[in-house]
Amino acid sequence: MAQGRSWLNANCIADNGTGKLRLIVDGVIEFATDCPSTEVRHFVNQVNLLDEEKVSFRVEVSGVRWTIELQIPD
Numbered sequence: 001m002a003q004g005r006s007w008l009n010a011n012c013i014a015d016n017g018t019g020k021l022r023l024i025v026d027g028v029i030e031f032a033t034d035c036p037s038t039e040v041r042h043f044v045n046q047v048n049l050l051d052e053e054k055v056s057f058r059v060e061v062s063g064v065r066w067t068i069e070l071q072i073p074d
Contacts, residue, residue: 009068010067013040017037020035021066023058
């Protein structure tokens with residue numbers, strides 16, 4: 001199987017003060033960050049996934065609004 005470059009884009013902003021966002025793609029990548037209430041925090045992470053690999057991900061948050069976009073090559 002060939003590897004492809006996939007991208008995880010995440011945005012977050014706290015409702016008040018500073019919140020936390022943690023993104024886990026099982027067995028591939030995990031990252032966490034603080035999310036301020038004064039500006040949208042933006043992250044881009046490159047991950048290498050096998051073309052036929054199935055993955056699951058989860059988002060853990062505390063007091064934030066967030067969006068996640070996963071771009072997988074054709």
